[in-house]
Amino acid sequence: MLVSLNWLKQYVDIDGLAPQELAEKITRSGIEVDAVIDRSEGMTNIVVGYVVSKEKHPDADKLNVCQVEVGEGDVRQIICGAPNVDAGQKVIVALPGARLPGGIKIKKAKMRGQESNGMICSLQELGVESRLVPKAYAEGIYVLPEDAVPGSDALELVGLRDTVLELGLTPNRSDALSMLGVAYEVAAILSKEVNLPNIQYETVSEKAEDYLKLRVDALEENPLYAAKVIKNVKIAESPLWLQHYLMAAGVRPHNNVVDITNYILMEYGQPLHAFDYDSLETKEIVVRLAKEGEKIITLDDQERTLNDHNLVITNGLEPVALAGVMGGANSEVTESTTTVVIEAAYFNGQSVRRTSKEIGLRSDSSARFEKGVDPNRVILAAERAAQLLVELANGEVLEGTVLVDQLDKTPARVVVSPDFINTRLGMKISLEDMLAILERLKFDVEAANGLLIIDVPTRRQDIKIEEDIVEEIARLYGYDEIPITLPEGNTQIGGLTPYQLKRRIVRNFMEGAGLYQAVTYSLTSDELAQKFALKAEETTKLLMPMSEERATLRQSLIPHLVEAASYNVARSAELVSLYEIGSVFLGQTAEELPYEEEHLAFVVTGKWVDNSWQGEKLNADFFVAKGIVEGLFEKLGLTNRVSYEKASVDGLHPGQTAAILLDGEKVGLIGGLHPIERKKYDLKETFVAELNLKAIIETVTEELVYSAVPRFPAVTRDIALELDRNKPAGEIEKVIRDAGTKLLKDVKVFDVYEGDKMEAGKKSVAFSLTYFDPERTLTDDEVVNAHNKVLKALSEAGAEVR
Structure with a gap:
């Protein structure tokens, strides 16, 4: 607004x-x-001018040389290219030194050899939107009334000093x-008074009901319809004040009759419509629902096909307007109109909205009916329009109003106690202050028996319940006056739950490791729903899927991450490293809903290291993926409780796949994508992992204890063991750790050899063992004794020291 x-x-x-x-x-x-x-912001030195003469520019067909008086006999030559400029006009002139919107400064200039001392302006050049300029001046300068005084302030005259x-x-x-x-x-x-328009006008002796008959067949959609008849109307331009009020409100002026209806719309909020009485032909108005397929050409020259629930205004034979939306072209007020019928009605908002949406036409009128107009202003608006038609169009108003009125105009009554208001606001407002506020709002109020009995004006249709009165009291008393209070009772400081905190740690670690977070669909195809799943359960399918590819809830995050990797590689990404934290959906709960379990998955492929200036390049491999998993468990304090077992998973490489165990229970998998799968997605070596994040986060960990940096040296012993080729190194590492005394602090594999110098079916695995005591320097005997226990255990496990 x-x-x-x-x-x-x-x-x-x-x-x-x-x-x-x-x-x-x-x-x-x-x-x-x-x-x-x-x-008028930024505009200066703009005055009224009088065009004394106009001659064609000698060297330009589209330019005119005008002599313009700008006050007190000061005549200046101005070159103007507007097609409608002419001698004898009063116009808007920007003198040299004037400023226009956009920072434009007017200077003396020569145009094709002729001097120009200023500029004759259109409204657009003064910042008025083109859609608001009257059509007569849309393509040229704006012509002022004959009584405009040259040299006076043009901005004041055209209403821009506003x-x-x-x-x-x-x-x-x-x-x-x-x-x-x-x-x-x-x-x-x-705390001021409202000055309402004083509606007074004289009528002629003829009665409106003798000129026009009215029948409403759809009283539910139109309980109130009023029509005023005004004859001998002179169609002309509206006075400047009316045009400029409309333009300021965002409405384009047309002629005095149409402008008056628009003025009342903006003044009272009541839409009106003006019919050409002679175009009605039958001298009758019938309000009814349209017939299915009935047609009407509206004022925008568009033919509309109607449905049987659209409300229309007819002349008894055919529609002449869409009720509350737009008038019909067959009853439009034109320059030849002499008798006007002014319609003021109360149309059902839902009916207007439905029609407006169906035909794709929204207007200022429909917007107000949709939200609700004041039932007590309908007839008042018609009377105001009649008054202005007398004053501005020399109209003669016929006596009386043609009326059908079955509308309940009773104001809503709200009864509320002051205590209720103060309790809701948490403050103390006196009864006197409440009464003063309600009186300022022009609400009829009576205080009786500790209650406020309020009759709400019908213009305020948003006031229905006690809480509405609380809001009115609060906003006019001042929201800033509501005191600041602290909540009473036991309060809990907000924060992350332990689960949320660990999830955030996981996310930060994955991003710190160089992976980007991805978010993929929870819905997938039936074929991919259980692929790579840590555990396969009954799948959940949609009854009405948007496509076959999005018909089933996933049980693994890996398939969509692989698709994302393929998408990025196809667009020349040399490294793709993505992770996702999301839910998988397994089986059904007692409520027949899928059980959601939060998982973490990632995919890496491409150049993991690419330091061109050092000539160092390294593609992602299994150990990069395993390193990410190990680093995550270390961050969560679970390193010593995690182990890996060789596994076989459909779609993963049989020699590069492992199950991840936490305290002996499977919580994830890690592996390289099978060559067949890689070919399907057009990928090179690609490695994936998926973890049951819920199970990992909910695992109870010991409190983190920090220890001082060792002051005493450690002792390292390396051993190379000959093992069966199929013997996992992890099993041997477990034997070493179990056999080692408290002096054994670390065990690492640093070499694996399977060359031609090894016996067939054998391999050599080298381990580095670290011994130290944080309290003292170890002796050779202590290290030898501890190491011998490890060697003995290895021998019993069938591992031969080379």
């Missing part, structure tokens, strides 16, 4: 209050002011979709 302050001043005294200050007060009372627009407030209204505040509604709001904020 655009509110011109010059227009608003007609109804409430806001003199002495700066626009920014008024905007702040309105915003603090509950209606946000989105913008304060100074319509400030407009742009209100950001919420749907419930339909009352503020009118100037009077805003006036009531501002008057309540400033």
Whole structure:
């Protein structure tokens, strides 16, 4: 809603209050002011001019040499290219030194050899949007009335010495979709009175009911319809003040009759429509529901096909308007119109909205009916229009109003106690202050038996219940006046749960390791739903999937990560390293819903290291993926409780796949993608892993204990063992750790050899063992004794020391 302050001043005294200050007060009372627009901002030295003469430019067909008086006999030559400029016109002139919107400065200039001392302006050049400029001046300069005084302030004359407030209204505040509604709001904020229009006019002796018959066949959709008949109307341009109020409100002027209906729309918030009485032909108005397939050509020259629930205004034979949305072209007011029928009605908002949506046509009128108009302003708006048609169009109003009225206009009654208001607000407002606020809002209120009995004006259709009154009291008392209090009772400081904290640690570690987080679909195809699953359960399928590829809930994160890797590699990504934390859906719970389990999965492929300046390049391999998993477990304090077992998983390489065990229970898998799978996705060596994150995070860990950096040296012993080729090194490492005394602190594999110097079916695995005591330096005998225990255990396990 655009509110011109010059227009608003007609109804409430806001003199002495700066626009920014008024905007702040309105915003603090509950209606946000989105913008304060100074319509003359930056414009200077713009005056009224009189075109004394006009001659064609000697060297340019489209230019005219004009002699323009700009006040007190000061005549200046101005070159103008507007097609409608002519001698005898009063025009808008920007003198040399003037500034226009956009920082444009007007200077003396020569145009094709002729001197130009200024510029004759169009409204667009003064910052008025083209869609708001009257059509007669859309392609040229704006012509002022004959009584305009040369040299006077042109901006004042065309209404640009004005400030407009742009209100950001919420749907419930339909009352503020009118100037009077805003006036009531501002008057309540400033404790001022509202000056309502004084409606007075004379009628002729003829009666409206003798000229027009009315029948409403759809009373549910249209309980109130009023029509005024005005004859001998003179169609002409509206006076400047009316045009400029409309343009400030975002409405384009047309002619005096149409402009009056639009003016009332903005003033009262009540949509009106003007019919050409002679075009009605039958001299009858019938309001009914349309016939299925019935057609109407609306004012925008579009043919509309109607449904049987669309409400239409007819002449008894055919539709002449879509009720509450737009009039018909067959009853449009034209320059030849002499008798006008003004329609003021109350249409059901749902009916108007349905019609508006179906035909794809939304108007200022439909917007107001949808949100609800004031039932007590309908007839008043028609009377106001009749008054203005007398004043501005020389019309003669026929006596009486053609009326069908079955609308309940009883105001809503809300009964609330002051204690209820104060309890809800958490403060103490006196009864006197409450009564004063309600009186400022023009609510009829009576205090009786400890209660406030409030009859809410029908213009405020958003006030229905006690809490609405609480809001009205609070916003006008001042939200800033509500005291700051601390909540009572036991309070709990917010924070992350232990699970959330560990999940965040996991995410930070994965990103620190160089992986990017991915988010993929939870829905997949039936074929991929259980592929790579840590455990296969009954799948959950959608009843109405959007496609076969998105028909089943996943039981593994890996398939979609592999697809994402393939997508990126196809776009020349040399390294793809992605991880995802998400749910998989396993079987069903007692509520017949899938059980959700949070998993972590990642995929790596491509150049893991690429230091070109050092000539160092390394592709991702199994040990890179395993290193990520090991680093994660170390971060979570679970290193010594994790082990790996050789595994076979469909889709993974048989020699590069392992199950991940936590305390002996399977919690994940890691492996290289099988060559067949790689070929399917057009990938090179690719490695994946998936972990049951829920099980890992919920594993109880010992409290983290820090130890000092050792002051004493460690002793290292290396041993090479001859093993069966199929013997996992992890089993031997476990034997070493179990046999080692408390002096054994670390065991690492540092070499594996399977060359031609080894016996067939054998391999050599070399381990490095680290012994130390944090309290003293170890002796050779202590190290030898501890190491011998390890060698003995290895011998018993069938591992031969080379």
